[in-house]
Amino acid sequence: MRGRLFWKILLGFWLTFIIMTQALWVTFTFYGNRHQSPETSIARRMVNLQMTSAASVLQSGGMPALNAMVADWSPDERRFFTVTPVAQPPTEEPVENAEAGRLPPKVVKWVMGADNQGYVLSYDLEGLRQEHRPAKRWRFLNIPDPFLWVGALGGLLFSAVLAWNLTRPMRQLRAGFERVALGDLAVRLFPAMRRRHDELSEVARDFDTMVERLELLVSAREQLLHDVSHELRSPLARLQLAIGLGRQNPDNVENSLQRIEHEAGRLDKMIGELLTLSRAESNCLPDEEYFDLYGLVDAVVNDARYEAQIPGVEIVLQASSGVEYTVKGNAELMRRAVENIIRNALRFSGHGQRVMVELTCVDQRLQIEVRDQGPGVEESKLSSIFDPFVRVKSALSGKGYGLGLAIARKVVLAHGGQVEAHNGEQGGLVIRLRVPRWVA
Ligand SMILES: Nc1ncnc2c1ncn2[C@@H]1O[C@H](COP(=O)(O)OP(=O)(O)OP(=O)(O)O)[C@@H](O)[C@H]1O
Ligand SMILES: [Mg+2]
Incomplete structure (x- = not known):
């Protein structure tokens, strides 16, 4: 059993088709009747001819001559023709119904015969018509059979194809959703x-x-x-x-x-x-919390500098002045993100090397760039270091779980920013993160 939409489309279009056929037929018949059909005019002429000749024969030769002429007619023609003697001519001459396209039911003519007797000649056109066109049967919606067949069968075929064509993809979609709902x-x-x-x-x-x-x-x-x-x-x-x-x-x-x-x-x-x-999902961010990114980075750098004394690494913080570093979001998460990046840089730096932390504003976005002078990361692995548990094998990557950069990326994405990594021109890794600046 097909769905309801199928039947709606099928029946809707089918009905429209049938109604259209009927409407067309009605219009067509109205237009068609304006003109006189050839049969009608031929019949009219034939009847006129017979009536005129019968009248003149009656006038010149009287009843016997008329009878002789009528005897030559075929029995079919004779049936509808009648002659009745009348005492007086009718006061009103019966007029032939001249309405275009229609034959009068009867043609009647008054004639004075040669024997001084009046006659009424009449031709029963209705009888003639009945003979050639049997009385109309009552039909469904008055449509002739071929119309009914074309309308009903053609319409049925068309609407079935249409309904099938529209509902098949719906059923495919539905089956797809069902499979997804089941976990496939x-x-x-x-x-x-x-x-x-x-x-x-x-x-x-x-x-x-x-x-x-x-x-x-x-x-x-x-x-x-x-x-x-x-x-x-x-x-x-x-x-x-x-x-x-x-x-x-x-x-x-x-x-x-x-x-x-x-x-x-x-x-x-x-x-x-x-x-x-x-x-660190965006829906866990607080609604109305703001922090100063410069203050945050400065604090993280100060902590890192303390640790950096032992390996002898210099950490430099540069920030463009005159910029408001306000960011909307969670300061604690952002601190972890920045700390993870700076600690990585510190871990991969050797004695006497330098880690650069640069804070700038690039088209309404605040950018933090952390650059070290360590070994950097193989180009092919650059895109994967932000995935959880990814550690690139090297002498210096020992203790971590490979979660630091994954956390950093998630936090930055949750704040509506981006993070990327590339190798610096003079070696070392460059991590660049951008977050939108908050503007009141
Ligand atoms: N500054 C860097 N220089 C060279 N390689 C780096 C640098 N930062 C990260 N990496 C590489 O990227 C990998 C992933 O870093 P991530 O911070 O996610 O993990 P981790 O530091 O190894 O562990 P965790 O941060 O969880 O303690 C590291 O294992 C390391 O191989
Ligand atoms: Mg790390």
């Missing part, structure tokens, strides 16, 4: 509807885009979950190992406890970072 994200509709080239195929394309996006989101979530459980495993394994060692060797319990403390701290840090990562 591999469904694509555009290939099947590509050839329509209409709005419905555009709907199919949008549907495909939506499903692709959903698939991406779902697989990113799954990947993250997988990575998280994988990353949690190694510290947990080391914890268990330390406990086992402590049990085996009571003399070395202190050593094992230290290891346990260390691993627990790592786990705590990682879970904290994961929480930050999941909190």
Whole structure:
């Protein structure tokens, strides 16, 4: 059983078709009757001819001559012709109905015969007509059969094709939505509807885009979950190992406890970072909170400078003066983002090297650029360093979980900004982040 839309379209268009055929027929008959049909004028002439000759024969030869002439007529013609003797001529001459296109029911003529007797000649045209055109039967909607067939069958065919053509993609769309609702994200509709080239195929394309996006989101979530459980495993394994060692060797319990403390701290840090990562969604941003980006970066740089004393790295902060550095959003999240980037730069810098932090305003956006003189990142891996748990293998990348830049990117995106990384011209990595400046 097809859906209701199918029947609506089918019946709607079919009815329209039939009504149109009937309307056309009515119009056609109105126009058609204006003209006299050839049969009518031929019949009129024939009757006039017979009446005139009958009248003149009657006038000149009287009844016997007329009878002789009529005897020559075929019995068919004789049937409708009558002669009646009358005493007096009728006061009113019967007039032939001259209305165009229609034959009068009767043609009547008064004649004075040769025997001085008056006669009325009459020709029964109605009878003649009845003989040649049988009385009309009552018909459905007064449409002649061919019209009815063309209207009904043609209309039915047309509306069925139309209804099928419109409802088929609807059913395909519906099936697609059902499959997505059941969790099947591999469904694509555009290939099947590509050839329509209409709005419905555009709907199919949008549907495909939506499903692709959903698939991406779902697989990113799954990947993250997988990575998280994988990353949690190694510290947990080391914890268990330390406990086992402590049990085996009571003399070395202190050593094992230290290891346990260390691993627990790592786990705590990682879970904290994961929480930050999941909190940094735009819908978790406060409604009315503003902060001064310059103050924030300055504080982070000061903290980093303290740590930088040991490796002997110089951190330089440059900011264009006379700019309002107000940003709307969450200061704590933004601080973590900036801190992660500056700490990375610090970690990849060696003794005597310098980390540049530059704060500028580029077309209503505030830009922070962090540049170091370290080894940089291989070009092919540049785009992936912002993904969670991605660590590029190098001597210096040891302790982290690869969550720092993922947090930074999420925070910046949540604030309506962008972040990108490229290798500097004189080596080292450049991370550039932009957030919109708040304007009252
Ligand atoms: N300034 C840099 N110079 C060279 N490589 C870098 C730099 N910053 C990041 N990377 C590379 O990008 C990877 C991802 O960085 P990210 O900050 O996300 O992780 P992490 O620093 O290794 O760990 P976490 O920040 O979670 O402690 C790093 O492992 C490193 O290989
Ligand atoms: Mg990091």
